[in-house]
Amino acid sequence: MADNAPTPQTEPLANPFRPGNGVPPPYLAGRDALLAEFEAFTRERPLHPNWTLTGLRGTGKTVLLADFAARAERAGWIVLQREVGERHRDDARLADAIEEDADALRRRLSPLAAVGQAMEDGVRHLRPRRLTIGELGYEPAYEMGPAESADRMRACLSELDAALRDSHRPGALVLLDEAHLLAEDRARERFPLSSLLAAVGHVQRSDPRVRFVLCGLPTLSLNLKRARTYAERMFRHVVVGNLDRGDSRDALGRPLAAAGRSFGPSVIADVVEATGGYPYFLQFFGAYLCRGAASQNVSADDYRALEPALLHELDLAFFEDRYEGASPTEQRVLAAMAMGRGRVRIADLRGRLASQAGLDILVRRLVERGLVYRAGRGAYDFALPLFGDYLRRRPELTELTGRVSRGAASSAKGGLGPSRPPRRPPA
Numbered sequence: 001m002a003d004n005a006p007t008p009q010t011e012p013l014a015n016p017f018r019p020g021n022g023v024p025p026p027y028l029a030g031r032d033a034l035l036a037e038f039e040a041f042t043r044e045r046p047l048h049p050n051w052t053l054t055g056l057r058g059t060g061k062t063v064l065l066a067d068f069a070a071r072a073e074r075a076g077w078i079v080l081q082r083e084v085g086e087r088h089r090d091d092a093r094l095a096d097a098i099e100e101d102a103d104a105l106r107r108r109l110s111p112l113a114a115v116g117q118a119m120e121d122g123v124r125h126l127r128p129r130r131l132t133i134g135e136l137g138y139e140p141a142y143e144m145g146p147a148e149s150a151d152r153m154r155a156c157l158s159e160l161d162a163a164l165r166d167s168h169r170p171g172a173l174v175l176l177d178e179a180h181l182l183a184e185d186r187a188r189e190r191f192p193l194s195s196l197l198a199a200v201g202h203v204q205r206s207d208p209r210v211r212f213v214l215c216g217l218p219t220l221s222l223n224l225k226r227a228r229t230y231a232e233r234m235f236r237h238v239v240v241g242n243l244d245r246g247d248s249r250d251a252l253g254r255p256l257a258a259a260g261r262s263f264g265p266s267v268i269a270d271v272v273e274a275t276g277g278y279p280y281f282l283q284f285f286g287a288y289l290c291r292g293a294a295s296q297n298v299s300a301d302d303y304r305a306l307e308p309a310l311l312h313e314l315d316l317a318f319f320e321d322r323y324e325g326a327s328p329t330e331q332r333v334l335a336a337m338a339m340g341r342g343r344v345r346i347a348d349l350r351g352r353l354a355s356q357a358g359l360d361i362l363v364r365r366l367v368e369r370g371l372v373y374r375a376g377r378g379a380y381d382f383a384l385p386l387f388g389d390y391l392r393r394r395p396e397l398t399e400l401t402g403r404v405s406r407g408a409a410s411s412a413k414g415g416l417g418p419s420r421p422p423r424r425p426p427a
């Protein structure tokens with residue numbers, strides 16, 4: 001019967017963009033020079049034996065770390081990547097993690113190291129007088145009581161270093177993502193970063209065979225400086241941010257061309273402008289427009305029709321949850337921060353929020369939530385790119401959401417429909 005006849009299936013239009021967390025983009029734009037420098041770092045004895053890689057949320061740090069790992073492995077290094085968590089603020093837990101990582105790396109160096117490792121692991125639990133595996137005998141010496149965290153890290157990294165010296169490998173690379181979480185907490189006597197730096201500094205004294213890349217929000221650089229004054233000499237600080245206009249155009253244009261799709265020339269320029277060149281936003285805008293437009297080419301009219309709903313979905317996907325997670329008083333602080341553009345001095349914030357008690361504690365909580373970072377002495381900024389713009393347009397967003405939930409919005413494909421004239425987001 002005609003009514004029940006299946007509707008002909010049309011091939012969905014290709015969508016090459018990949019907004020996500022640590023998801024490799026279809027084309028990694030604007031990072032060639034940095035990747036070449038990283039390769040040089042794996043080949044030579046560099047001025048700084050370690051790197052920090054810092055940037056705001058969604059700037060492409062995790063993607064770069066994965067690329068670093070692949071390149072280092074191709075150059076013969078043994079590599080381990082770890083995402084640091086809240087629990088590693090405790091130096092004993094961090095020492096456990098570093099021991100685990102150093103052990104895993106040593107196991108990859110040689111079967112003999114793996115045998116030695118198995119013996120040591122057994123020793124940790126059983127404490128026998130002598131162990132024998134095949135031809136190999138081993139008489140362990142037991143430590144009295146738990147060693148200090150820094151000593152434990154130093155010991156396991158030194159063992160890894162010694163194993164590397166006897167191997168044909170150029171070195172071992174440990175990449176720690178979200179490392180800004182490793183802040184010192186004097187009140188609770190937790191010094192994870194100082195302990196790690198002391199251990200790394202020790203093992204790199206003669207030859208930097210074991211190297212670290214610490215990656216995270218911009219606060220990481222300040223945390224390092226505060227932890228050890230000599231951290232300055234240990235790390236090269238690499239900052240990743242938004243892409244320039246040409247690279248942003250490539251980030252959009254190349255994947256489109258490879259997928260057989262296109263954006264009108266003004267659309268590319270508009271998206272580059274609206275996103276400020278932030279990698280996550282470029283992927284998000286690209287994916288949304290590809291999904292929403294009905295033909296291979298996304299025209300300026302398509303963009304105008306889809307843009308309000310796109311911004312609304314971006315707000316919901318990226319900003320709103322994080323904003324709603326803050327308490328009403330913390331939200332007041334965020335709104336006061338958004339009154340100006342760029343970083344804000346705590347003294348100015350105090351002026352804008354004269355009646356607010358406990359401002360320092362509120363700001364610290366916002367830092368802990370990952371919404372704000374310490375941008376310098378007594379100065380703070382938003383950790384999410386374009387968050388200030390979002391806060392400034394939030395009253396309109398609330399109004400749009402209300403209208404959408406009352407059913408006033410039209411039904412544009414791919415999301416909530418536009419119900420008002422398109423508007424340029426603030427640059």
Ligand SMILES: Nc1ncnc2c1ncn2[C@@H]1O[C@H](COP(=O)(O)OP(=O)(O)OP(=O)(O)O)[C@@H](O)[C@H]1O
Pocket residue numbers: 018019020021022023024025026027028029030031055056057058059060061062063064251279280281282283
């Ligand atoms: N150079 C680039 N060109 C195009 N897209 C990119 C580039 N770098 C990253 N992206 C895209 O941006 C998004 C965010 O990347 P990623 O998760 O690595 O960011 P991040 O800095 O680690 O974010 P967070 O701080 O939230 O962990 C991903 O969708 C990724 O594909």
Ligand SMILES: [Mg+2]
Pocket residue numbers: 021022061062063177
């Ligand atoms: Mg990341």
